Amino acid sequence: MGVNGFLAGLCVDLYGRCQRLLLYSKVVSPYPELSSFSSTIYTKLQQLKERIVDLQDSDIIRDQRFWRNAYEEYQDISSEVSLLEQFAIPVLIRYNASDHLQNRWVTLFAREIGYPQELLPIVTTTSNQYYWAKPELQLIAMPIGDVGGILGWPDLVHEMAHILLEYWPDFLAEFRPHVKQYFDKKRQSIIDLNSNENDNKWLIEARLKWGDRHEGLWQIEMAANLIATFVLGSSFGWQHVRLSINHTHGPYAPSPSDPIEDHPADQAQLDCISEMLTLMRLQDESNKLRSQWDEILNRMPVEYPQGYSLYYPSELLKGIAEVVFNSCKAHGLICFTDQPKKRQNMTILNLIDQAWHQFRISSQDYSTWEVNALKDLEYHLDDIL
């Protein structure tokens, strides 16, 4: 068998794999919220099958000069099939009462904050990688330990924000000129002052990370935090402090001279959240958050790294907070401070807010409060959904 024949054989094998996976996407679930997700997966698998057939029928798979092109097309289809197999099919197979409960509160929460119904995610409680989202599938995974733990839920809202950012590509359009203007100005001052090579290298890295092209992930991550803060208020900030303690490897990493990472530094994230709280006129909450954070930092053996402000200039932190604040309003999301004063009908929003309030005033009694609050929520969801 020649290499072309072997590749053609692999296409047959991959087609069969798609067929088997399709069976899982056709299973009828007792949970109605799963049907839209199943049909998305079904459609994607069908499209991948069509790509396999196109490749099989194509002249390039039989022509030595095009073998590499055919090989790369095959590899791309195979990767896409594997991603569905790894991330989507298990959601369908394992969907259970825990997932259903999470999806019910997310549905209710979406109504409370003006989140578009057509972008509602499907939530799976099977994550072994903390919270993550695959926005193109409208899929969010959360750790099973947070099903009965409200304090971590703001991170689910952060993942919902990633879906919005995928489907609202112009959401951050107003921020792009800020980035360009800031880095052009900074670059000129480095040239004028004849600064060292490191400054220039760090500035190039920072520009890539703050940019909106391939490597630019920081503005997306910051924007998701800011959207979550806009709708949740300070509870997102408190969850950020909790997450930083649970998962961090230092408040200032990555800084210049650290290996470059996809996430911006925890300190910069907190600064950004704080900017948003100020815009929302929650200055007091912002001060409390900062004061708690500073107290924690004071007890840690960390030093403010050289060049940190090149990576995280306050101009950009303020700029992105303002852009997200305005964009959230323009896209119909409801600001935490614009919710009706007593918020009697804001079940989930109140629950998350109260959970963090309760934790902060009496962390020792918090667990008992949380168990009761979750029982009440289940009854309430049975009544209204």
Add this chain to the structure above:
Amino acid sequence: MSDLGLLSHQYHLMAELARQLRYDVLQIKRRYYGLPLPASMPSNDFQTALANFQRIIEFLSDVIPLAEDVAWPDEWVSDPPLPNALVEKLRKLHTLDKPQYIKSLQRLKGRLEQDITTLKDRDILLLEEIAQAASADANTVFRRLMRWA
């Protein structure tokens, strides 16, 4: 978003780019080898593919000669057609023949702009190398995403 979420986002972007480059190279190769376009490929896609690669080759001709810590010209900084990591990959690949590589890129730029019929086998290899580097980068992120690497 956890690392997995951001990796997924990054894979999505890189796979899209690799797909686009692969498609564009295929258009140019088909024309070069006189292979007819299949019904599914609109004929005006060739002009788009050509324009895309003209821009990419112009970009590489400008930035490959620069040292790693020297800022790119303004127009490329704000809207680069390829990610920085891919430029670095190509730069590394041609560490030993950098002057020759730059000359080849400049010749290719001229041929793409003026007369496509003057393309040589070596030019096709240069175009394929760029598309393959993008596929390899997407594949690396895919393996990290699947936790195979």
